[in-house]
Amino acid sequence: MDSGARGSTRDLRTLVARMRQIVGDGWVYTDAHELRTYESDGLLQYHAVPAAAVLPGSAQETAAVVRACAEAGVPWVARGAGSGLSGGALPVPDGVLIVMSRMKRILDVDLENQRVCVEPGVTNASVSAAVAPGFFYPPDPSSQIVCSIGGNVAENSGGAHCFKYGFTTNYVTGLELVLPDGELVQIGGKALDPPGYDLLGAFVGSEGTLGVATKVWLRIVPSPETVRTLVAFFDSTRDAGQAVSEIVQAGIVPGAIEMMDQLAIEAAEPMARAGFPVGRRAALLVELDGAARECETRFEEVTAICARCGSDDVRVARDSAERDRFWKARKAAFPAMGRISPNYFVQDGVIPRTKLPEVLARIEQLAGEYGLIVANVFHAGDGNLHPLVCFDSMIDGQAQAAEELSGKILEACLAVGGSITGEHGVGVDKKKHMPKMFSEPDLDCFQRLRCAFDPQGLANPTKVMPTPRLCGEVPGPYRQHPLEAAGLAERF
Amino acid sequence: MRPGSIEEASVAMRELGAAGRAMRVRGGGTKRGWTSVACEVELETSGLAEIVEHNEGDFTAVVQAGVRLAAAQAQFARAGQMLALDPPLSGDGGEPAATIGGVVATADSGPLRHRYGGVRDLVLGVTVVLSDGTVAKAGGRVIKNVAGYDLGKLFAGSHGTLGLIASVSLRLHPLPATHATVQAQGDDAAALAGAAARLAALPLEADCLDLSWAGGTGSLLMRYSGPTAAARAGETTVFLGELGLADADVTEDDDALWATQRAAQRRDDGGVVVKVSAPPSQTGAVLAAVEALGGQVVSRPALGLAWVSLAPDDDLGERVERLRAALAGAALTVQDGAAHVAARWPAPAPAALQVMQRIKARFDPARICAPGTFVGGS
Ligand SMILES: Cc1cc2nc3c(=O)[nH]c(=O)nc-3n(C[C@H](O)[C@H](O)[C@H](O)COP(=O)(O)OP(=O)(O)OC[C@H]3O[C@@H](n4cnc5c(N)ncnc54)[C@H](O)[C@@H]3O)c2cc1C
Numbered sequence A: 001m002d003s004g005a006r007g008s009t010r011d012l013r014t015l016v017a018r019m020r021q022i023v024g025d026g027w028v029y030t031d032a033h034e035l036r037t038y039e040s041d042g043l044l045q046y047h048a049v050p051a052a053a054v055l056p057g058s059a060q061e062t063a064a065v066v067r068a069c070a071e072a073g074v075p076w077v078a079r080g081a082g083s084g085l086s087g088g089a090l091p092v093p094d095g096v097l098i099v100m101s102r103m104k105r106i107l108d109v110d111l112e113n114q115r116v117c118v119e120p121g122v123t124n125a126s127v128s129a130a131v132a133p134g135f136f137y138p139p140d141p142s143s144q145i146v147c148s149i150g151g152n153v154a155e156n157s158g159g160a161h162c163f164k165y166g167f168t169t170n171y172v173t174g175l176e177l178v179l180p181d182g183e184l185v186q187i188g189g190k191a192l193d194p195p196g197y198d199l200l201g202a203f204v205g206s207e208g209t210l211g212v213a214t215k216v217w218l219r220i221v222p223s224p225e226t227v228r229t230l231v232a233f234f235d236s237t238r239d240a241g242q243a244v245s246e247i248v249q250a251g252i253v254p255g256a257i258e259m260m261d262q263l264a265i266e267a268a269e270p271m272a273r274a275g276f277p278v279g280r281r282a283a284l285l286v287e288l289d290g291a292a293r294e295c296e297t298r299f300e301e302v303t304a305i306c307a308r309c310g311s312d313d314v315r316v317a318r319d320s321a322e323r324d325r326f327w328k329a330r331k332a333a334f335p336a337m338g339r340i341s342p343n344y345f346v347q348d349g350v351i352p353r354t355k356l357p358e359v360l361a362r363i364e365q366l367a368g369e370y371g372l373i374v375a376n377v378f379h380a381g382d383g384n385l386h387p388l389v390c391f392d393s394m395i396d397g398q399a400q401a402a403e404e405l406s407g408k409i410l411e412a413c414l415a416v417g418g419s420i421t422g423e424h425g426v427g428v429d430k431k432k433h434m435p436k437m438f439s440e441p442d443l444d445c446f447q448r449l450r451c452a453f454d455p456q457g458l459a460n461p462t463k464v465m466p467t468p469r470l471c472g473e474v475p476g477p478y479r480q481h482p483l484e485a486a487g488l489a490e491r492f
Numbered sequence B: 001m002r003p004g005s006i007e008e009a010s011v012a013m014r015e016l017g018a019a020g021r022a023m024r025v026r027g028g029g030t031k032r033g034w035t036s037v038a039c040e041v042e043l044e045t046s047g048l049a050e051i052v053e054h055n056e057g058d059f060t061a062v063v064q065a066g067v068r069l070a071a072a073q074a075q076f077a078r079a080g081q082m083l084a085l086d087p088p089l090s091g092d093g094g095e096p097a098a099t100i101g102g103v104v105a106t107a108d109s110g111p112l113r114h115r116y117g118g119v120r121d122l123v124l125g126v127t128v129v130l131s132d133g134t135v136a137k138a139g140g141r142v143i144k145n146v147a148g149y150d151l152g153k154l155f156a157g158s159h160g161t162l163g164l165i166a167s168v169s170l171r172l173h174p175l176p177a178t179h180a181t182v183q184a185q186g187d188d189a190a191a192l193a194g195a196a197a198r199l200a201a202l203p204l205e206a207d208c209l210d211l212s213w214a215g216g217t218g219s220l221l222m223r224y225s226g227p228t229a230a231a232r233a234g235e236t237t238v239f240l241g242e243l244g245l246a247d248a249d250v251t252e253d254d255d256a257l258w259a260t261q262r263a264a265q266r267r268d269d270g271g272v273v274v275k276v277s278a279p280p281s282q283t284g285a286v287l288a289a290v291e292a293l294g295g296q297v298v299s300r301p302a303l304g305l306a307w308v309s310l311a312p313d314d315d316l317g318e319r320v321e322r323l324r325a326a327l328a329g330a331a332l333t334v335q336d337g338a339a340h341v342a343a344r345w346p347a348p349a350p351a352a353l354q355v356m357q358r359i360k361a362r363f364d365p366a367r368i369c370a371p372g373t374f375v376g377g378s
Helices: A009-023 A032-038 A059-072 A124-131 A149-155 A199-203 A237-249 A262-272 A292-308 A320-340 A353-370 A398-415 A431-437 A440-453 B006-019 B069-078 B100-106 B151-155 B189-200 B229-242 B255-263 B280-293 B316-326 B350-363
Strands: A052-054 A076-079 A096-099 A106-110 A115-118 A172-178 A184-188 A212-219 A226-234 A256-261 A282-290 A313-316 A343-346 A373-379 A384-391 B023-026 B041-044 B051-055 B060-064 B123-129 B135-139 B164-171 B179-186 B208-214 B217-225 B249-251 B272-277 B296-300 B305-310 B331-334
Touching: A009 A052, A009 A059, A032 A052, A059 A076, A059 A096, A059 A172, A059 A184, A059 A212, A106 A124, A115 A124, A124 A149, A149 A212, A172 A199, A184 A199, A184 A212, A184 B350, A199 B151, A199 B350, A226 A237, A226 A292, A226 A320, A237 A256, A237 A282, A237 A292, A237 A353, A256 A262, A256 A320, A262 A282, A262 A320, A262 A373, A282 A292, A282 A320, A292 A313, A292 B229, A320 A343, A320 A373, A320 A384, A343 A398, A353 A373, A353 A384, A353 A398, A384 A398, A398 A431, A431 A440, A440 B135, A440 B151, A440 B350, B006 B041, B006 B123, B006 B135, B006 B164, B023 B100, B051 B069, B060 B069, B060 B100, B069 B100, B100 B164, B123 B151, B135 B151, B179 B189, B179 B229, B179 B255, B189 B208, B189 B217, B189 B229, B189 B280, B208 B255, B208 B280, B217 B229, B217 B255, B229 B249, B272 B316, B280 B296, B280 B305, B280 B316, B305 B316, B316 B331
Parallel strands: A052 A096, A076 A096, B023 B041
Antiparallel strands: A106 A115, A115 A212, A172 A184, A172 A212, A226 A282, A226 A313, A256 A282, A256 A373, A343 A384, A373 A384, B051 B060, B060 B164, B123 B135, B123 B164, B179 B217, B179 B249, B208 B217, B208 B296, B272 B305, B272 B331, B296 B305
């Protein structure tokens, strides 16, 4: 939006001085070389320099910083670890970047209630580490060693285990928030179902547009008794997809069920050395976890289903070292792409699981049309595709062609009733695709929520919505309803 | 008023909004006792009664608000599937009239919440109609999706105060073919609650874990499903024995047991049902408070949720307040019998209430949607 109309340089100088008072001189950065670290998040093709980056050390400081921004009319963006893949933490030029990385204390580990309370800068992996071995925190994005719980909350992050266990939103029981006007508010806590509207549900996944999370209460769960892992190889992704369907139809809920296509196997194997046979069309990694007895019985069923669906090569991990190798192959697929292609985009689309063969065929056709290579890795249980679109930015026009092809893949997902993002969020990168998934009234309805939290439009203003929107006044002065006049009810 | 389509509902809502006429949505009419506030107009959802999609291979469905939950379950069951939501379907043990829309709008839940989560965890998307006639959708029809705000969660449990939930898309689960339930009795509430807490801390992957307590005695019930259900239930009896609950037994013919647990969440005789939401470690305190008050309770100890049921009495309002005082820190909401109690809702934090009021003002600018039925007095 028009940054010119928002605070002049002089106003910004006043704001910076005020922020220095709030957090201390050392925690406000304004020099170009200091700000460079914060120009991009994990999606490096976007970059912008904020006017200042501020690192609050507490919820109160965060609230004071946000209030100062609100009073100065200066937009701000919260940033966790900056691992986001949709440009969500991309700074607003001339705005303030509020970096949560100093707030990384684990405040309370309450195993009796199966809750953990953390500051937002705590990494995802350290939550599970804090409650091991009896318990764990299930949402496990591949970036879990670096990404922050605050970022997870904002993106509603998932991971390989979310088909069975659910996403961040299913684990957040409480939040302390700084609202865009600088007010500090707690919603929920250790108990489920706090009274009133489900503000937790509204906030999780809101991509930093409704406020800053300064404290997060998370539910943890008992660690499974057993984990059994296998990988099965197939002659076609269709057969592998059929196996996925039959496993789910049999009432089996695998902890994880991941698929790689031929190109992904070929790229990953030299790096992971898991012994995956190069040349096979599909690999299906299935992991069952849970109660030992149930797991054993179900594991035999899964093995039989894979064989029945055409796999002549089912390998069961004999020990945890072998299990780790299988996972290494799956997780190597992303970085390994770097070996076979100078550049690549990671796409994130979702389809109904049964449409897998159709959509994969369409992706292959599109790749052919564009003369580009697309490898596929996906969370097969929930239909979340991660096509890796390979290109060489040194070849004129290829980056643009790859970007266009990536967009076409999303359209293919939408054509079968899917979604433009399963876990990476809309951010700045996908806002142009929002109107393909949502109508104007749908977007207007989203905006109502945003305006309820942020009528000034200062919280991460250039994200999620395809076009900038202002918040109108709430229609009319507050009218008392006759029921209220009669003393029968108040307010709502 | 009974719109036969979402378009008709939109016209109706717009006209009501323009005229400023207070309206309330009526689904199966099974929770009329949950509010004592009358509205000028009732908008019935019985004309929005289509199961729009049942995508068997994808374990998803799109269902209009007026579809009865029982009817939807019957259809899903034919494909070996279920919506993992099992709230009580009627208030009086009569016809199972509860509709999908009503269950979502009240975020009601039953024993299956232990494993599968509540309404908020199973709704993938919504189509809503606002009081200015706007028809909007949010979420999607796939089980994983983070595009746009999750308005499905905002509307779930909003008690019709933000607008009409016209249809929802849902995640389904496999319908287990076999079940087995362990049941143990006891007359020491603290011991029962303690045993439940021990079970909840183990990776047992049970479908349900309930307690019930009334008149100095109670029971613990744990239900397993799947091919090894009976064997796992057997192992649990041994564990319970070690915890001092000696004569736990296992039954595979357990539907009636769980129907009783669900039914105990409701009351239509002039008494009151209070939903208690607390940290799980409070379960023992909840049972003790109920014992002191002379009521009965169904508790989901791993969730920290309980439904306290008080028989008709002259001072129900005062007894609810005593319960609130005994369980300070827990949130107590009156469900059945709201007319007998002055304060139906617990007070949310003032700052949170302000956000809720701002949401209400944006979504229902005409302020016609069930005024007076929600939190904050409200
Ligand atoms: C190699 C790699 C693998 C990945 N794998 C996965 C995966 O498997 N699954 C998955 O879901 N994602 C994955 N991601 C994406 C990313 O890690 C997640 O989106 C993560 O949650 C971002 O956390 P962050 O702390 O880095 O947030 P950032 O990138 O810093 O910020 C992300 C968004 O959160 C907002 N935000 C940050 N902190 C707060 C706060 N305290 N309050 C309010 N808003 C806040 C920001 O404004 C921004 O909009 C991956 C990323 C990488 C680089």
